Amino acid sequence: MTKKNAFLLPLILGLMLLLFNACGAGSNPPAIDNPGNNNEVGDTTPDDDVANGDDGAADAHDPTPDAADINDDSPLAINLASVTYYSRQWTFLDQTKQGGGFAYAATNGPTDQSGWVLSGDVGLFLNTGLDGHYSPGRYIVLYEGEAEFFTRTTIWDADGSPMPNDATLNETLCVPGRLVLDVSPSNNGFVLSYRAIHATDPVKNMKIVHEDYEDTFEQEIFHPQFIEKIKRFNTLRFMDLMRTNGSTQRDWVDRPLTTDALQGTAKGVALEYLVALANKASANPWFNIPHLATDDYVARFATLVRDQLDPGLKVYVEYSNEVWNGGFEQYNYARNQGEAAGLGTGRDAADRFYCRRSVEIFDIFETVFAETGRQGLVRVIASQNSPWWAKRMMGWxxxxxxxxxxxxxxxxxxxxxxxxxxxxxxxxxxxxxxxxEASIDDTLGSAEEIGDAARVHGVELIAYEGGQHIRNDSASAGAQEIYNLANDDPRMGELYTTYLDKWRNDVDGQLFALFSLVSGQSIYGRWGLLKAQDDSDYPKFQAAMAFIDDNPRWW
Structure with a gap:
C-alpha cells in the first residue's frame, strides 16, 4: 500500500514584505544535558568489534521470554506515525525534534555536523495542519549561541496563501538563551525565525517546550499524552518512525543520532529514542531494518538494542516494509538484487531476495543476542495478503x-x-x-488461507498492518467527504469490532498491528485510530480499546 503524507513541505522562496516581532541576540544559557534518566537513551556509539559469526543461539529467537509487562495480555500492536512538523502524533515534548528543516521562508547557509545552521537565516515550521490540536499557552525556547530571533505576523500555506502565525515572541520576557512564545493554536501552526547568526557562536541545542514541561522535558522526553495513548498496545511497530520506505541508510554512520538538531527528517528517529520509547511504554519494539543496510549496520543495530532494551521485552525484526509492493523503492532494489543473483525475474526475484535477506538478518541478530544470552527475538516475514503470492514465497x-x-x-x-x-x-x-462490512469476509478469507499454509510449517499468522482502507485519490470532493464521515461514524467502530473478532475466531490469527495511531483526513487516507491525540472518544480507537478489554491475548 502506497501511503502519502497529507501535507507537503511548504518552501516559500523569494523576497516578501514581512511583519515580525523581534528579540535580541542571546548567549549561552546553563548547559542542556542529553536526554536520560528514567528513559535511559544510552550511548550512541556501541563497540566497533561486533561479531558477525555463525549462528550460535539456539534459544535467541525464543519469542516468549519471562516478562511481566503491564500490557502483556493485549492482543493488539500499533503502527506509529512519522515525526514531522505536521504530525498529529505528539511524540516528543521538545517541539524542535518534530521539525523537518530550517528553511521555511529562509535561506540557510552551511550547517554543522548535527544540522544546526551556521549562517544565513532560519525558519522552523511546527504544528501545521493539526486543526489547533496542540497545547495553547506559553512555549519556552532554550538555546545556546547568538542570533536575532523573531516571529512573523504572517506565514503562508503550501499554496502561498497568507495566514496568521500561531506564535508571537513575547519580547518583555526574553532573556539571552531563553525566549518565550505566546501561542494560540489553529490549523496554521507556528514559525520561529532567526537571522544574524553569530559567526563564532552560532545557535545550537535549541529546545522548544511548553512551559508546563520546562523542568521535566529532559527526563520525560516523550509527551505524556502520547504515552497514555499507546500504553494499552502490546507492541509498537516503528516502520514510519524509522522512515523505512525508501530509506537511504546503508552504513552505520548514515543513521540518525540523538544529537541531531531535528528528528523529523528523512532519516527518521534515532534508534536510541526508539529503544527508550519501548522501555518507557513497556511495549515490545518492532523494527524495520533499512533495505540497503549492510551486515555491519545490522550487527551494530542488534547490539544497541540488545544492550539498551529492557531484557523482559521481545524484539520483533522485519526486513524493510512491503518489499513486495512495486510502489516502494525497496521493491526495485530487491528485484534488481534478485535478478542479479539469478533468483528469477520481476516479482519472483524481489520476493526471493527478500526471503534470503530476511534470513541473513535474522542470523545476525541471533548471533549478536547469543553473545549475552539475550532472548526474545521474534523473526517476521511479511507478504501481500494474497494466498497465491504468499504460498509461492513459502515454498521457495x-x-x-x-x-x-x-x-x-x-x-x-x-x-x-x-x-x-x-x-x-x-x-x-x-x-x-x-x-x-461486506469486504471484511473477503480480506480475512485470504488471510485465513495464508495462515493455514503457514501453520503447515509450524509458523503462526500475525498482521503487520490493518484496518479500514478507504482511499480513492480520484474521487470528487463530495465523495472524499463521505469517506471522511464514514470513518467518523460510530458504525465504523462496530465494523472494527467485527473485523477483529473475525481475525481471532475465523482466521485464528495472533498479534494484530493496526495502522495507525493518529492522523488527519485527506485524499491520501484516513489511517488513524484517532484524528487528534487529545481525543479519546473516536470510534475506531474506542473499538480497539474495547477489544483489548474483552480479548486478553489468546495465544
Whole structure:
C-alpha cells in the first residue's frame, strides 16, 4: 500500500514584505544535558568489534521470554506515525525534534555536523495542519549561541496563501538563551525565525517546550499524552518512525543520532529514542531494518538494542516494509538484487531476495543476542495478503542455503485491510459502510488461507498492518467527504469490532498491528485510530480499546 503524507513541505522562496516581532541576540544559557534518566537513551556509539559469526543461539529467537509487562495480555500492536512538523502524533515534548528543516521562508547557509545552521537565516515550521490540536499557552525556547530571533505576523500555506502565525515572541520576557512564545493554536501552526547568526557562536541545542514541561522535558522526553495513548498496545511497530520506505541508510554512520538538531527528517528517529520509547511504554519494539543496510549496520543495530532494551521485552525484526509492493523503492532494489543473483525475474526475484535477506538478518541478530544470552527475538516475514503470492514465497527453497525462509521465522505477517478501493460515487455514508462490512469476509478469507499454509510449517499468522482502507485519490470532493464521515461514524467502530473478532475466531490469527495511531483526513487516507491525540472518544480507537478489554491475548 502506497501511503502519502497529507501535507507537503511548504518552501516559500523569494523576497516578501514581512511583519515580525523581534528579540535580541542571546548567549549561552546553563548547559542542556542529553536526554536520560528514567528513559535511559544510552550511548550512541556501541563497540566497533561486533561479531558477525555463525549462528550460535539456539534459544535467541525464543519469542516468549519471562516478562511481566503491564500490557502483556493485549492482543493488539500499533503502527506509529512519522515525526514531522505536521504530525498529529505528539511524540516528543521538545517541539524542535518534530521539525523537518530550517528553511521555511529562509535561506540557510552551511550547517554543522548535527544540522544546526551556521549562517544565513532560519525558519522552523511546527504544528501545521493539526486543526489547533496542540497545547495553547506559553512555549519556552532554550538555546545556546547568538542570533536575532523573531516571529512573523504572517506565514503562508503550501499554496502561498497568507495566514496568521500561531506564535508571537513575547519580547518583555526574553532573556539571552531563553525566549518565550505566546501561542494560540489553529490549523496554521507556528514559525520561529532567526537571522544574524553569530559567526563564532552560532545557535545550537535549541529546545522548544511548553512551559508546563520546562523542568521535566529532559527526563520525560516523550509527551505524556502520547504515552497514555499507546500504553494499552502490546507492541509498537516503528516502520514510519524509522522512515523505512525508501530509506537511504546503508552504513552505520548514515543513521540518525540523538544529537541531531531535528528528528523529523528523512532519516527518521534515532534508534536510541526508539529503544527508550519501548522501555518507557513497556511495549515490545518492532523494527524495520533499512533495505540497503549492510551486515555491519545490522550487527551494530542488534547490539544497541540488545544492550539498551529492557531484557523482559521481545524484539520483533522485519526486513524493510512491503518489499513486495512495486510502489516502494525497496521493491526495485530487491528485484534488481534478485535478478542479479539469478533468483528469477520481476516479482519472483524481489520476493526471493527478500526471503534470503530476511534470513541473513535474522542470523545476525541471533548471533549478536547469543553473545549475552539475550532472548526474545521474534523473526517476521511479511507478504501481500494474497494466498497465491504468499504460498509461492513459502515454498521457495534458497539454493544458496537449502533452507525455506518461512522455517527460519517465528511469524508470517500480512496486512488484511478492508474496504480498499472504495467507489468513486459511494452514494451515502450508510451505503459506503455497507460496502466496507461486506469486504471484511473477503480480506480475512485470504488471510485465513495464508495462515493455514503457514501453520503447515509450524509458523503462526500475525498482521503487520490493518484496518479500514478507504482511499480513492480520484474521487470528487463530495465523495472524499463521505469517506471522511464514514470513518467518523460510530458504525465504523462496530465494523472494527467485527473485523477483529473475525481475525481471532475465523482466521485464528495472533498479534494484530493496526495502522495507525493518529492522523488527519485527506485524499491520501484516513489511517488513524484517532484524528487528534487529545481525543479519546473516536470510534475506531474506542473499538480497539474495547477489544483489548474483552480479548486478553489468546495465544
Amino acid at each position: 527453497v534458497d539454493p544458496q542455503t537449502g533452507r525455506l525462509a518461512i522455517e527460519q521465522a517465528d511469524y508470517w505477517a500480512v496486512a488484511p485491510y478492508f474496504c480498499g478501493n472504495p467507489p468513486l460515487d459511494p452514494g451515502s455514508v450508510t451505503a459506503l459502510l455497507d460496502i466496507c
